[in-house]
Amino acid sequence: MNYQAVLNYISEFIQPEFGKGKVADYIPSLANIPPTKFGMAIHMVDGQTYKVGDAEENFSIQSISKLFVLQLVMRHMGDMVWTKVGKEPSGDPFNSLVLLEHENGIPRNPFINAGALATTDMLMSTTQDASLLIRNYLKFISMNPAIESDPLVAQSELETSHVNHALAHLMKSYGVIENDVGALIEVYCQHCAISMNCVDLAAAILPLADKGYSAVCGETILPERNAKRLNAVMLTCGTYDSVGSFAYRVGLPAKSGVGGGIVAVVPGKMSIAVWSPELDKFGNSYVGTAALEQFTSLTHCSIF
C-alpha cells in the first residue's frame, strides 16, 4: 500500500468539506485558529511515518490529553481507577452535568470532562506535580522534548471554565474529588492546553497500536492489557455522543479534542493523527472525521 499517495489523495478529497463545521469558540483563544488547516500523519508499528499538509503545525490537543492522563493513572493506580470513573458511553455532550447527580458523582467514562476531572484528581493525589508528569510523559512518548502547554490557551480556558468548576464541585460533594477544586481545574486546563502536532500525536499513541510497544521510543510503554483496555474505551467513549456514528463511518478506536485533533489506532498496524479545526455539533473535527472515513475505506483497515 502506498500510504503517502493515500494521504496526498485525502488532502485533496477533503477540500469540499471545509465550511461545513464550526471552530470551537467557547474557549476564546481557540476561536482565532484559521479554519482551513488540515494535517494528517501516520506511524507504522515498524517505525515508518507518512504525513501530509499541516501535520507539523502545533495545535491545542484539548480532550486528547484525557487519553494520556488515563494512561498515567492506570500506571499509578491499576484497576483502582475504575472505582471513581466508569467505562460506559454517556450519550450526552462531553461537558454535561445531568448524569452525575443520578449516578452518585461517578462519571460515566474518563473521556468526558467529568471523567477527566476525576482522573486528573487521582493523578494529583498520587504524584507531586501532575502537570509536569503529564508533559514529561508526552515529551518521552513523542520523542519531542519541545512539547509544552500554551499559557494563553490555558488562561483563556481557566477564565471561562464555569461548567468544569460546576462538574468538579458536584463530584467533590459526593466525595469523588479529593483535591482543591481550583487547583484541579488549573491542572486540567494546563493539560488540555498542551500544544502538539499530528506527527507528535501519532508517535505518542503508537503503543496503543502495538500491544504497548513503541518503535519510536524503542521500548514498551504500556502493559499489553492496558493497551487493549484503552483501545476499548476509545472505541466506546472516545468521540462523545457521536461514538456510534463515528464507529459506523471510521471503524477505529479514536479520541478527539475540540482543538480539531483526532487520534486513531489501527491495532497491530499503525497509529493515525489528523487535525482540522472546524467541528461538528458533537465537538469532533468535521474534516478530520471525513479524512479518517476515507482513509479506512481506501486502505481497508477498519477493525470491522
Ligand SMILES: NC(=O)CC[C@H](N)C(=O)O
Ligand atoms: N472536548 C474537549 O476537547 C473539551 C476540552 C475542553 N478543555 C473543555 O474542558 O471543555
